[in-house]
Amino acid sequence: MTNDKNDYLLGVSETELERLRFQHNVWKNVTDDFFTRLNVGNGWKCLDVGAGPGFVAMDLRERVGENGEVTVLEPSKYYLDWFRNDSAKRGWANIKFIEGTAEVALLPSEYFDFIFVRWVIGFVPDAEKFLLNILRSLKPGGIIALQDYQYEGLSLSPNSGAFQHAANAVRGYWRAGGGDPYVASRIPIIFRQQEIKLIEYKPNCLAGGPKSTxxxxxxxxxxxxxxxxxxxxxxxxxxxxxxLADWLAHRENPDTMFFSPLVVDIAGVKPE
Ligand SMILES: C[S@@+](CC[C@H](N)C(=O)[O-])C[C@H]1O[C@@H](n2cnc3c(N)ncnc32)[C@H](O)[C@@H]1O
Known part of the structure; x- marks a missing residue:
């Protein structure tokens, strides 16, 4: 672990950074399809909230081009420094960095065309406070998009051993860290209260055998x-x-099929 002051559930370390990179590659098509459906494009100003080491921000930068910009908001100095160095090496001038949390960060008012939040809001104790602060920085007509869990669907087939209790264990783990494993189902309610028009709600599940990514x-x-x-x-x-023993045994069984928990694409538009 680093000495980073960020104390969110999954921690901050080089190992976790590499896990995030791997995770990004596994789910990249799902996120890319979401951006394509939302027409994220040339010249847009984007905010990536809880950006980690910036793997999504890199993809957003490619979409918005040199005329657009991507601001990353992230509480971990370790991840921010990593991405700052990486961007400097690539000579990228249109990435901005803000160290802080979504709940209290000082953000420019009605500035962004697009705000994106992937696998962050499910970890926080007050999803409403989190959303309210970042929504102030969204332009009228701008889009807010999130991807997070509705923690159902996690399973292994053949399904006979202790792993069938894993989904419940993870839900308890999220809650112990102050988060909500069903945050995806609460976001449309907050949108309605804030007069954000829901334009996308699409659950995704990935599945594969023991050799799958x-x-x-x-x-x-x-x-x-x-x-x-x-x-x-x-x-x-x-x-x-x-x-763990049941999980490891399934990894050795060529007949295994694994189903991920649901990750939901959620997007809304701020009224003009
Ligand atoms: C699971 S990682 C996801 C990183 C990135 N969004 C991605 O999809 O690859 C969660 C990130 O959220 C950040 N985070 C935790 N609490 C936060 C908060 N209250 N506001 C903003 N970011 C937060 C963590 O530091 C971490 O980098």
Missing amino acids: VMEWAHKFFSTHFQAMVDIGVITQTEGDAM
């Missing part, structure tokens, strides 16, 4: 986070060991 993605999580769940008291050591 989606199962490898899940392995990078479960191989360390079952123990983290034990360490914070969400599950017992016996339960954690049994879930």
